[in-house]
Amino acid sequence: MSSPAPPTTARGEKRPLILQAATEVFAEQGFAAVTVAEIAERAGIGKGTVYEYFSSKEELLFAVFEWMNEAIFERIRGLLDEGGTARDRLRRLLELGAEFTAEQIDMQAVVLDFWAASRGTRSEERYNRSCLVTFRGYRGVLAEVVRDGQRAGELRAEVDAEAVAIMLLAAMDGLGVQIFFDREIDPRTTVAAFGEVVLAGLEVRR
C-alpha cells in the first residue's frame, strides 16, 4: 500500500502481460465468451489498465492475432534460411505447419475467433484486410518456393504455383479446424502422408 518499490512489473510495461493473458483466455473460452474483467484478472491488473494499452477489447484481439502471426513468420523465415532444394523446403514448411497445429490447437481457436469476431462489426473492413494480408504473406512464401523449384527444374513448370500455394495453406488451416473438433487426428503423420502425394504430383517425371 505504501511500498515505494515497484512490485514486479515496471511502470507502463504491462503490455506483454495483457497480451499473454488475453491469448490464454481467448484460447480457452473464445472471444465472445471472455470479459475484459477476466483478462485483467488473469493478467493480475486492474480492469481499467487494459484500456491504457488497448483502446478496446476488439483492438486487443487484433494485437493477439498479429502477435501470433509474427511469431509464426519468424519461424518460417528461420526455416527458409536453412536452404536446401525446393522439395526440401516445401517438406519442411509442411512439417512446421503440422507442428504448429499439434502444439497449439487452442491457438487455432483464436484464429477461428478472429475470423468470426469480425462479422457485422464496425471494423469488419479492417479485420478483412488484416486476414487478407496475413493469408497473402503465407501464400507468397509457399508460391515462391514452388517457383524456385520450377526454375531449378525440380518441379513441373506447367503447374500453377499460386494455386498450389493457396491450396496448401488452405489445407493447413482446415486441418487445424478439423483437429480442433477431432483430437484423434495426428497432424504430423497426416501432413507427411499428404505431403508426399503432393510432392510426387509436383515433381518432374522422366
Place this chain on the structure above:
Amino acid sequence: MSSPAPPTTARGEKRPLILQAATEVFAEQGFAAVTVAEIAERAGIGKGTVYEYFSSKEELLFAVFEWMNEAIFERIRGLLDEGGTARDRLRRLLELGAEFTAEQIDMQAVVLDFWAASRGTRSEERYNRSCLVTFRGYRGVLAEVVRDGQRAGELRAEVDAEAVAIMLLAAMDGLGVQIFFDREIDPRTTVAAFGEVVLAGLEVRR
C-alpha cells in the same frame, strides 16, 4: 382450402421461412451481430413466432447448419451415383466443392460462425459433436473413393487414404475461408490446378 393461392404462408408453416431468413442474415452479419428481431423482420413475421419454431437463437443456428449440410450431402450422393473411375469421382468431388465455394461464399461465413459460436457456451459439447459428425461424414466419402481407386489398381496402394481425405476436406474448407477474405481467388481454376497435382501424385506409375 378454397383460396386459389396462399397469399404469404399458411398457418403453422413458417419454419422454412425462418430458416431461410436466418441463413441470410447470419451470412450477412454473423451470428453474434444478428438480433432475433432482425431475423423475424426478414422473415416477415413477429419476433415471438421465431420462438414457436425454435427454442432459442442458438437452436436456430444449429438448424441452419444442419440444413446446409443436408443440402450439400444430397448433391454429393447424387454425384457419386453417376459412377465413373475413382479418379473421375475424385475430380468431380473437388469440382463440386469448388462450385459450392464459388456459389455460396456467404455460406462459408455461417460455418465460420458456427465454429466460433460454440466456444464458451453451455452447449459447447453439442457443437463439437455436431461438427465432428459432419466432418467425419465428408471424410468418409472422400476416403472411400480413394480406397475404391486403390482396390481397382488406379491409385497407389501405399498412400494413406484417410490422410488424403482429411487433407482434401481441409483444403476445401480452408479455401472457402481464404476466398471469403480475398475475392480475387477463383475457386474453380485453383481447385482444378491443385486437383491435377494431387491426382498425379496419387496415380500408379508405370
Place this chain on the structure above:
Amino acid sequence: MSSPAPPTTARGEKRPLILQAATEVFAEQGFAAVTVAEIAERAGIGKGTVYEYFSSKEELLFAVFEWMNEAIFERIRGLLDEGGTARDRLRRLLELGAEFTAEQIDMQAVVLDFWAASRGTRSEERYNRSCLVTFRGYRGVLAEVVRDGQRAGELRAEVDAEAVAIMLLAAMDGLGVQIFFDREIDPRTTVAAFGEVVLAGLEVRR
C-alpha cells in the same frame, strides 16, 4: 374429429372447469408463476377458450377469489343457523376458521396472491374494494355475534365488539400465513387454546 356427440362438457359450460383448474394451479404455484396456457391445459381446453369466459387472467383471479369466499360464507351461514349462545357460536366460528386453515393451506396461498397481485395494477382500486368488502363481511358476522352476547348479558358490555371482530379475523388470517410457512403448527389446537383465553376475557365476571 367428426363425432356429433358432445364429449363430456356441454357447450358453453366450461366456466366451472376453468375455475377449478385455475384454483388448483394458483394454489400450487402462485398467480404470477402461472401461465394461461397452463390453466387451459389443466382444464383440458384450448388457451383461447379461457378468454371466452374470462376477459383476462386477472379477472380469473377475481373470480377464483370470489368463488372461494362464497363457499366459506355459505358454511358460516349454516353454522350460525344452528343457534346456541353467543359463546357457542363464537367458539364454533373459530373452530370453522381453524378447520378451513387446516384443510386448505394452499387456498391461503391464493388469498396471499390476491392481496399481492393487486399492487401496481390498473385495477388496484377494484382489488382493494373487493378485499375491503370481503373483510367487512367477515367482521360483520363476528361483531354481530359479540353484540348478541352483550345484549344477552353473556359477554362484558364495555368491550368494543368491532375491535374484537377485527382482531379475531386478523388472527385467523395471520394464522393461515404462519402455517403456510411452518407446517408444524396445528391450527385446531392453537385456535382452541387461544379461543378459550379470549372467551374467558370476554365473559362477564361475577
Place this chain on the structure above:
Amino acid sequence: MSSPAPPTTARGEKRPLILQAATEVFAEQGFAAVTVAEIAERAGIGKGTVYEYFSSKEELLFAVFEWMNEAIFERIRGLLDEGGTARDRLRRLLELGAEFTAEQIDMQAVVLDFWAASRGTRSEERYNRSCLVTFRGYRGVLAEVVRDGQRAGELRAEVDAEAVAIMLLAAMDGLGVQIFFDREIDPRTTVAAFGEVVLAGLEVRR
C-alpha cells in the same frame, strides 16, 4: 477525505441508497410491478449500479425484508429491556405492534409482496426458510413473556403460551393487512381494546 461534506454519496457506498429507494417503490407499487430501472432512478444512480450491490432484483427484495425486520427487532429488544411485569411487557409489545402498523402501513405491503413473490420461484425454499425464521423469532419473544408471567404467578399456568404467541403475532400481521385495505381502522385503539380482553382472559382469577 478533505471535502467538507459529501455532495451526494461517496463511491462504493450506495447500498443504503438502493435499499431505501427499493423499499419505497416496493411499498408503493409492489415487487412485481416495479422495474429495476425505476429503483435505480429513484436512488439517483445507474441501472447497472444496482447489480454492483445486489445480484438480482429478488436478492434486493430479500435484503429489504431483512432490513425491515432487523429494525423491528431492535425496537422490540429495547422495549423488553425496560422491564416491568409480564402484563406490562405484553401490553407494550402489542402497543409497539399497533404503532408499527399505524406508522408503516406501506411496509405491510412489502411483507405481503415478500410472501407472494416466493411462490413458484426457484428460490421458493429460501423464501420459506426466511419467513419461518422471522416468524419464529417474533413468536419466541411473545411466548417467553407469557411464560415469564406464568412463572411469576401473574398469568394462568394452564394456558398454552406458544399458542397465545402464535395467535397474537397472527393477529398483528392480519391487522396490518386489513388496515392496508381499510384505512378507517385505527390500529392503536383496536389493539388496545383487544389486548385488554386477552389480558383479562390470561390473568389468574381469585
Place this chain on the structure above:
DNA sequence: GATGAATGAGCATTCATTCAT
C-alpha cells in the same frame, strides 16, 4: 500510470391476448 465503481446501451426471451379458421 493504475484503478475499479459507475454506467446504460443493447438483447434474448416470456407470455397475455387476439383473431382467422
Place this chain on the structure above:
DNA sequence: GATGAATGAATGCTCATTCAT
C-alpha cells in the same frame, strides 16, 4: 363456441467503456 398460431410489449441482466481518484 372453440381453438392455438401469431404477436410484440415489456424487462431483467450483462459487460464494454469511462473517469474521478
